[in-house]
Amino acid sequence: MTNIAIVIVNYRTPGLVKECLASVARERAPGLTLKVYVGDADSGDGSTGIIRDYIAEAGLDFCTCFDIGVNGGFAYGNNHILEQHVLGDPGIDYVYFLNPDTYVRAGAIQALLTTLREHPKAGVAGSRLENPDGSPRAYGFRFPAPWREFFGGARLGVADRLVPSASVKIENLEETGQVDWVTGASFMMPRPVLDVVGLMDARYFLYFEEVDLMARVRAAGYEIWHVADSRVVHLAGQSTGVRSDEKLKRVPAYWYESRYKFFHDRYGKGQAVLANMLFLTGDLVYRAHRTARGKQILDAPFLWRDMIAHGFSLPKARGAR
Known part of the structure; x- marks a missing residue:
């Protein structure tokens, strides 16, 4: 039996969490135990009660929802859930970090698990993120580096063609393979790797916490894998208000x-x-x-x-x- 803890931090998106949980419920299979922990980051909108009612009505006895007590950010919320509800359970084999504004396609969780099992040096396996229509979002990246920032600011197509590695985003990533890091919206780690590298750095309120975590995973000698068969729809920006398709919105x-x-x-x-x-x-x-x-x-x-x-x-x- 393989036990996977699924960690979800909610902030004012109870409706999306319900859709997410419904998609996760369809992923249960013989020999695979899923334990879902939804922590609410002081939403102030009744999210905890709404999600708890849904869990009860839908009979999702493998899910639990509780208050974190403060909105300390994405890393803080994930760490709180892990410390209070997951790490004390020695039976947990893998930890799956999942955003509340996602829903998983059929086989997505199993595909991450399979990749981690097939590659003993793998420390992280991340999903192919999609829009609802199936078109791809950005999901596999190179680590940010000072020299890459010039190209990120200049946004010159000719420069990108001459120096393809200057882009943080890896274009046309269609096959399963190794990358520097994957987005924090949907990724899985073996419990022993998490024990080695530690939790997310809670000094990041939002953004770059997963990049930092995966840099530490790589520094510890593990690999980061993008898994093409793990397809997850990401309705990006629903919790934060920062959406990649709104080019002219002020950045917090x-x-x-x-x-x-x-x-x-x-x-x-x-x-x-x-x-x-x-x-x-x-x-x-x-x-x-x-x-x-x-x-x-x-x-x-x-x-x-x-x-x-x-x-x-x-x-x-x-x-x-």
Whole structure:
């Protein structure tokens, strides 16, 4: 019997959590025990009661929902669930981190499990993320590096063609294989690997916490796998309000702080500052070539102001009161 703990942090998306749980329920199979833990991050909208009522009405006795007590962010919420409900259970073999704004396609969980079993050095297996119509989202990536930030700011098609590895996102990722990191919306880890590398860094409020975790997984000698057969629909941004298809929406301060923390912790303060300067230099190139071609500049509102105000600061402590 294989036991998988599924960890879900909810923030004001009880309707989506119900759809997610319904999809997970269809994944139960002989020899596979699923234990689902839904923690509510102080939503203040009755989420806990709504989800508990659904669990009871649908007969999902393998699911439980409870209050975390504070909205300390994604890493904080996942860590709370693990510490309070999962890590004390020696029977858990794997931990599956799943966003509340997802639902899994048939066989998605089994595909992650199979990949981890087939590759003993695998420390993380992540899903192929899709839109509801089946079109792919971004799901496999290279680690951010200061030199890549210039290309990310410049957004020049010719540069991307000349230096394909400059992009953090790996394009046309159709086959199962190794990557630097996978999105935190749907990924599974063997319990022993989690015991070795530790939990997410709760100093990240939101964003980059999974990148940091997987950098530590790689540093410990494990592999990160993208699993093409594990198909999961991700309705991105429903909890955070930051959606990738809304190009001109202002980016919250915590995104800049999390980004700076990742560069700071991985490369040092000097390289973190360099990463920002390279990105802003690239953005000047982007603005110049868009203006010369008479095209709209599609930067997030107040990008420079927010980068300067928040992009050179580590996140403030959260999660306690």
